[in-house]
Amino acid sequence: MTDPVTDLVSAPAASPFWQADVLADRLPRLAARGRITAALRSYFAAGDFVEAETPVLQVSPGNEVHLHAFATTLIDNDGTPSRLYLHTSPEFTAKKLLAGGVPRLFTLARVFRNRERTDLHHPEFTLLEWYRAREDYGVLVEDCAGLLRIAADAAGAESLRFRGRSADPRAGVERVTVVEAFRDLAGIDLPASLADADRPDRTVLAAQARAAGIRIADDDTWADIFTRVMVEKIEPRLGHGRPTALMDYPASEAALARRKPSDPRLSERFELYACGVELANGFGELTDAAEQRRRFEADMAEKQRLYGERHPIDADFLAALAAMPPASGIALGVDRLVMLLTGATRITDVLWAPVARHGTAL
Template structure:
């Protein structure tokens, strides 16, 4: 006799079950149409499609990015630690230094500690670069790609977790200063340090607490900034029409160049629809010494928080000194495919999802 409520639920059917695949297939076909349409748009705009390696000396040097490590074994048996990339950015910028001017890549990228409705440990990043172009040109690119994806996916209106967004509408441009004032009732500009000075978390913590946002005694400026963004601002973005959240504090844009007219802010924007971040773009930093300083600071923070650090890609830093002025954007293609196909979660638009932790493996 089974006691009510004590039996374990049956395991979910695998993705390759014919019934499960039949349910997912319309989303997957929509994804394929989007990829074809977007690839055609890039070709028509004069971009060159490139392919860069997934194995890298450094997976990226941001404190909260977590990578997968592996060992490369040479013919002589010598081992070298490498990482699966979290982005194709370093390799793409080396190609810009080599003389390419407009490139894009459908890159398989890998991020550890990430899985959920809109996160997956392996996903597709659509990344593109324009040498000699302002980052505002990438804002126009993003608007066009939203419309192309929606048309190819057959979804006239994006919907996600109770929010809707018109992908054909002109995106709203909202600065971080405006966003903090509108959605958190905070004066971000008054909390920023003078150019070149380190950010001070103390006044930011007091302002956050006054706005009803929790803080901890050891919070950094970046911790508080992220918490306000996630709790108060991001859920409001991309409602009705897409949002381009722009002009981040320079301390929150590790690979972006400062704005010439106000170096407290960086040439960075993120694209949102239905409260979901879709893309991250920079006017690219080309000062190798400043980039090294930022990377080292990020790795110091990573060591403090997680007890590990990733090496710097010295080849990348050497190439950066030869890279032309450029702007680049990274777009999460799976998330876009999810919204533009009407899928409920990211795994609905992945042909073969990564097996979850605890999955049974023979052998």
């Protein structure tokens, strides 16, 4: 009788990343990754940013509904155990540093997300996050344009490429609002469902989505329908020819962003796309600690309903938030950027050592 645990550990891996022939095929992309990372650092050094090293272990891994964390146990010297998590983003630590007086910072952080493994997702990956105190979130779009240019130069790439799609990394970033994208790409009048910014109208959005050919389930929420329209109608058509910043998401879809003063139905949030692939997610940061707690608590109630679990709220983060200056911040997926600049079709093609799955690394 075999031991399934022993078999899992001892089973030979198929095409492990370290085999000479496998590694030789991957080395050109990995070398480009090193040059790209060095170029990213040079961009921030030229802009007087501080590079912060953020701890992986956190009291809370974040409080977004659909993010799943890895949990671990810290044992103190006296043997007392406590639950900690591998962070899903360095955001909480970075904002604490902003509150402490660091005006501009960036971090290249290894982050961890459970239940995520596709050609574009990996359980462990690298996020580039940067923050600007007292600067508008629109400046981050210009940062993205600059970073794409220098990263392309470092990689020796003429274009960003993914599965037959391409975009010019030196053409600047076009800006399209979420409202415009829903109207022009899906034929949906999104504001019609946002009369109440805190309680978007599911019935109105569902009717329009069905008319656009989107299949809707009876138990789909407004957020579910919004996401389905994004995935089926919007995202695949963004960032063709040149990168696109999808601007100003509905307030309910931006848990950590502040609302637009000119239109409280919307938030100061954008996402950067190239070749139909999301590369970055930026915010005008919410600094109202009471409002942030309310949003976290609502999201954790939804997480409990959907997944039967919730993450703790970091009280120290909320205390720092109350002292944080107005700021903008953004997270960019380094692995995806390397993929698009080297023409890779899987994230594992640009990782030095992919995380094994059941004894198989690739």
